[in-house]
Amino acid sequence: xxxxxGQSNQQNTGIGEDRPLKRGPLSKWVSSSIQNPERAYRAMxxxxxxxxxxxxxxPFYWLLxxxxxxxxxxxxxxxxxxxxxxxxxxxxFERVPFHIYMFNSLVLGIMTTVIVLLLxxxxxxxxxxLRFPGKAPMMLAILAISYFPPAAFLIPLFELFxxxxxxxxLGTSLVFGEQLYLNSPDxxxxxxxxxxxxxxxxxxxxxxxxxxxxxxIPDGLEDAARIEGTTRLGALFRVIIPLSAPGVAxxxxxxxxxxxxxxxxxxxxxxxxxxxxxxxxxxxxGLQGQFDTPYHLxxxxxxxxxxxxxxxxxVAQEKIVSGLTAGALKE
Amino acid sequence: xxxxxxxxxxxxxxxRSGPYVTAVRWMENLSETAFAYFLLAPALLLLLxxxxxxxxxxxxxxxxxxxxxxxxxxxxxxxxxxxxxxxTNQKSYALPAPFLPxxxxxxxxxxxxxxxxxxxxxxSVFFETIIGFAQALVLDQDFRGRRWIRVxxxxxxxxxIVIQGMIxxxxxxxxxxxxxxxxxxxxxxxxxxxxxxxxxxxxxxxLLIITVADVWKTTAFMALLILAGMQSIDxxxxxxxxxxxxxxxxxxxxxxxxxxxxxxxxxxxxxTIAAMRVYGIIETTTGCQTVPSLSCLVVSSFSSRTYGxxxxxxxxxxxxxxxxxxxxxxxxxxAEGGF
Numbered sequence: 001x002x003x004x005x006g007q008s009n010q011q012n013t014g015i016g017e018d019r020p021l022k023r024g025p026l027s028k029w030v031s032s033s034i035q036n037p038e039r040a041y042r043a044m045x046x047x048x049x050x051x052x053x054x055x056x057x058x059p060f061y062w063l064l065x066x067x068x069x070x071x072x073x074x075x076x077x078x079x080x081x082x083x084x085x086x087x088x089x090x091x092x093f094e095r096v097p098f099h100i101y102m103f104n105s106l107v108l109g110i111m112t113t114v115i116v117l118l119l120x121x122x123x124x125x126x127x128x129x130l131r132f133p134g135k136a137p138m139m140l141a142i143l144a145i146s147y148f149p150p151a152a153f154l155i156p157l158f159e160l161f162x163x164x165x166x167x168x169x170l171g172t173s174l175v176f177g178e179q180l181y182l183n184s185p186d187x188x189x190x191x192x193x194x195x196x197x198x199x200x201x202x203x204x205x206x207x208x209x210x211x212x213x214x215x216x217i218p219d220g221l222e223d224a225a226r227i228e229g230t231t232r233l234g235a236l237f238r239v240i241i242p243l244s245a246p247g248v249a250x251x252x253x254x255x256x257x258x259x260x261x262x263x264x265x266x267x268x269x270x271x272x273x274x275x276x277x278x279x280x281x282x283x284x285x286g287l288q289g290q291f292d293t294p295y296h297l298x299x300x301x302x303x304x305x306x307x308x309x310x311x312x313x314x315v316a317q318e319k320i321v322s323g324l325t326a327g328a329l330k331e
Numbered sequence: 332x333x334x335x336x337x338x339x340x341x342x343x344x345x346x347r348s349g350p351y352v353t354a355v356r357w358m359e360n361l362s363e364t365a366f367a368y369f370l371l372a373p374a375l376l377l378l379l380x381x382x383x384x385x386x387x388x389x390x391x392x393x394x395x396x397x398x399x400x401x402x403x404x405x406x407x408x409x410x411x412x413x414x415x416x417x418x419t420n421q422k423s424y425a426l427p428a429p430f431l432p433x434x435x436x437x438x439x440x441x442x443x444x445x446x447x448x449x450x451x452x453x454x455s456v457f458f459e460t461i462i463g464f465a466q467a468l469v470l471d472q473d474f475r476g477r478r479w480i481r482v483x484x485x486x487x488x489x490x491x492i493v494i495q496g497m498i499x500x501x502x503x504x505x506x507x508x509x510x511x512x513x514x515x516x517x518x519x520x521x522x523x524x525x526x527x528x529x530x531x532x533x534x535x536x537x538l539l540i541i542t543v544a545d546v547w548k549t550t551a552f553m554a555l556l557i558l559a560g561m562q563s564i565d566x567x568x569x570x571x572x573x574x575x576x577x578x579x580x581x582x583x584x585x586x587x588x589x590x591x592x593x594x595x596x597x598x599x600x601x602x603t604i605a606a607m608r609v610y611g612i613i614e615t616t617t618g619c620q621t622v623p624s625l626s627c628l629v630v631s632s633f634s635s636r637t638y639g640x641x642x643x644x645x646x647x648x649x650x651x652x653x654x655x656x657x658x659x660x661x662x663x664x665x666a667e668g669g670f
Contacts, residue, residue, distance in 0.1 A: 041579055048469050049480060056487050059498045059547065062508070066501055074507050076516075119377060122370040132364040138371070145382045147652055149608040151629035152645040155392060155638055156385035159404075200381035203374060231355055232366065263492035263611025268630070281493045285615070295507055302494040309489040314482050321481075321555055 060306070066299035074295050088300040092287070095294070098301060100274040101283030106308065108191055108266075108279055109259040112198040116206050116255045117248060119199070124210025125236050129222070139211075146204040150197070150264040157197060161187040161269065189276035193269040202258045206251040213247025214240055250319040253312060257320075260309055280305050386649075392642035397425060404638050413643040425640040427631050428623030430647075441534050444644075445651075448624045451538060452606040455545045460599055462546065463553025470554065471561045488551035496615025499544040503530050503616075537617040544612050549605070553598050560594030561587065600659045607652050625651070 033040035065081045066074070067089065073082035092098050126132075127139055159165050163186035187193040217240050225235040241248060263281060272282040284305065287297050313320065361369060393413055396406030416422045420431045432443040440446035470481055487495075505511045505528060512518035512528060520526050530536035564587065572582045610626035613619055619627035625648040632641040 037578070045469060045472060048465060052466055052469060053480065053483055055547070056484055056551070059487075059502065062502060063498060066507070076509065077507055078509055119374040123374040126367045126370045130363055130367045132367040135367075142374075142378065145378055147604055147656055148382070148386060148649045149626055149629075149645065149652065151608070151610070151626045152389055152649045153382060153385040154629065154645070155633055155641055156388035157381065158633075160380075160385075196377070196381050200377050203377070207374070231359060233358065257489050261489065261491045263614070264626075267493075267611070267614070280491055284493050284497055295501055295504070298497050299501055302497045305494050306486075306490055309491070310486060313485055313489045317478070317482050317485060320485065321559060 060303070063299040063303050066296055067303055069296055071294060071296050085296070088296045089304065092297050092301045092304065095289075095297060096283055096286045097274045098283050098304065101278060101280055101286075102305065102308070104191075104274065104277050105260055105279035108194055108198070108277070109256045111191060111195045112202065112259045113252050113255045115195065115199045116203050117252055120203050120206035120210050120251060121214075121236070121241060121248070123203075123207045124214050125240065127207065127211040128213075128215030129217075129219075129240075142204050142207060146201065150201065153197065154264075154268065158188075158268070160184050161193040163188075189270050189273075191277045194265050194277070194279070197265045197269070198259050198262060201262075202255050205258075206255055209251045209254070210244070210247055213244040217243050246319065246322070249316070250322060253316045253319050257309055257312065389642045389645055392638055393646050395639045397637040397639045404636070406639065409639075413639055414647070417640075417643050417647060422640060422643075425632060425635075425637045426628055426644070427620060428628065430628070430644070437535070441538055442623070444623050444625050444628045447534075447538060447622055448607060448609065451542055451545070451609060451622075451624065452603055455542045455549075455606050456599055456602045458542075458546045459550045459553045459602055460595060462550045463598070464557055464595070466550060466554035467557035467561055470558050484554060485551050487548045488555070490548060492548075492611035493615050495544055495548050496612050499540055499547075499612075500531070500616050503540050505529055505531075531617045532621055534621055537621045541609070541612055541616060541622055544616060545606065545609070548612075549602060553602060556598040556601070557591060557594060560591040564590050596659065596662070600656065603655055603659065604652055607648070607655065 029043075033043070065077060065079070068081040068084055068086060069077055070083045070085040071088075123142075127135065156165075161184070163183050165184040166181035167184070168181055187196075221239055221243065222235050225239045226232070230238060260280070266279045266281040267285075270276050270278040270282065272278045272286060274282065274286075278286075284298065284301050287294060287301055358366070358369070392405060394408060394410055396409045396413070398404055398406050413422070417430050420429050420433065423429050426444075429443045430445055432440040432446045441450060466484055470477070470484065474480075490498075502508055503511055503526070510518055510520055511526065511530060512521050517528065521528055526536040526539065527533050530540060568586050569582055572586060577585065608626050609624050610630065613622045613624055613627060614630075619631055625644065629641050629645045629648065632638075632644060
């Protein structure tokens with residue numbers, strides 16, 4: 001409340017000079033808001049904004065407070081750090097190879113984004129620009145897959161990626177006299193054990209975003225390119241995708257953020273070692289030692305881990321808003 | 332560049348051959364339907380191997396008993412017995428928490444997987460909708476520095492789940508912070524009776540913390556979707572309303588709210604689906620023993636190698652989500668028909 005009366009008073013001194021009566025600041029504010037409801041709405045708006053900023057940003061501030069407090073003073077920490085110890089940001093990297101975990105997260109994010117953009121571009125072109133039987137049911141089926149909980153995929157995928165699934169090779173019993181099997185490749189502890197599930201999980205959203213964007217390109221542009229002698233795929237890659245660059249960027253940003261945020265497969269599809277492609281999840285959980293719980297390091301690591309997505313959000317916030325609009329409101 | 336010339340050559344000179352030219356010519360001659368399925372093939376193949384094959388296999392596994400010996404992964408074929416046992420609460424021997432509430436008290440409901448998941452979903456989606464709506468109203472205003480306010484409000488949504496869990500673990504871990512005190516020296520929240528002095532091992536306190544954590548992170552997502560809906564409203568409607576003397580509250584009640592109701596329904600649907608799968612925030616904050624959500628049951632029975640049970644719980648979870656989605660779709664169709 002203090003902030004909003006303060007702000008209204010500042011406005012009053014500017015506008016309300018034709019008001020010679022002596023009043024207290026509160027009654028002045030009340031009477032002016034009765035005369036001018038816009039001002040009351042404005043005040044409500046400031047209060048709400050300050051409240052939301054406080055609730056969203058306070059947890060980050062708390063991380064900073066803990067990260068700067070030396071380990072031996074980590075009891076009953078108040079609103080300011082008990083001391084000043086920026087070294088915890090360095091210790092994080094000494095205790096676990098946190099830079100490798102971060103690198104793994106970035107690689108997984110980029111790999112998934114490339115695969116998703118490529119496959120979703122082809123699918124988005126088909127759904128946005130071609131007419132064919134079975135289109136609506138197929139879009140619904142793709143949407144339905146994203147409803148299933150990751151837990152429903154976990155067991156078979158785990159078996160598949162640990163090389164425990166044998167596919168019978170058809171016809172081998174006729175040729176060689178015995179049935180041969182092809183074992184699934186052992187992908188556990190490789191990036192693929194995470195990239196493949198991520199791609200399948202996050203592709204539907206990108207397909208819907210790109211379908212919307214590709215569908216809006218006028219047919220004439222594609223026809224012109226075809227008359228110039230481009231192939232069908234050439235028209236997609238040289239005309240439609242470049243013209244939908246904002247949509248592609250949006251889908252890419254959203255996919256990358258989703259992968260960076262993912263917990264389920266990131267946690268379960270590797271053994272948590274940095275050299276085995278464990279992402280951020282492994283790094284932060286790995287900080288918890290056998291004999292102590294270094295709260296200040298966990299806080300410091302969390303701040304470091306948030307930085308890449310925070311930068312991405314600052315740079316790409318317009319794209320995120322427009323992408324969620326295009327992708328989510330379509331269905 | 333060489334390929335480009337080659338492809339142009341292919342169209343002019345159809346007598347040329349070579350694998351690339353043959354492939355291009357084959358692709359150009361496909362019918363529209365065949366071409367559509369050809370381009371969809373990679374995406375469908377990925378979904379087939381990574382999504383549909385696991386779903387079918389999971390369903391198959393749910394029809395088998397858990398392995399008794401160490402070597403085999405599954406026991407004998409038992410048909411729907413796993414489902415019957417799970418839904419009549421006779422599976423407790425293989426699960427860390429009962430599936431259905433064992434008693435209709437608050438404690439009984441929150442210590443069952445279905446109860447705790449549903450309470451979490453309803454409460455978190457309710458508050459996310461209300462707060463997200465308020466945030467969207469703020470973000471819809473035009474003011475200086477809107478870009479930075481918007482970034483600040485979006486950022487929690489982009490925070491990795493493991494860091495979200497770490498934040499709330501550190502906020503509510505007894506001893507280090509001011510939110511949780513000891514019995515000699517209670518904090519404000521303790522004195523008000525909102526949480527106890529060991530909130531991360533108490534189921535009801537933990538449920539509250541996880542709900543707050545989820546609201547903190549995903550309200551921004553809700554706000555963005557609702558904001559998108561608000562910005563697609565035709566601005567001239569407001570001009571008409573203003574000319575006819577409608578107050579801001581009337582403008583909100585008669586224009587904004589009815590026009591974004593469908594958007595809110597869609598946003599709630601997305602959030603409900605995600606909330607019913609909750610796992611990561613529980614694992615990183617309080618652990619699955621304290622708040623046994625449905626996904627927690629799947630993972631813990633998977634880790635103890637009772638695959639038949641794990642598959643059954645996974646499939647029942649998917650089915651419950653399916654039921655909730657259909658309820659929404661029916662309601663959504665109603666809401667849209669109402670205008």
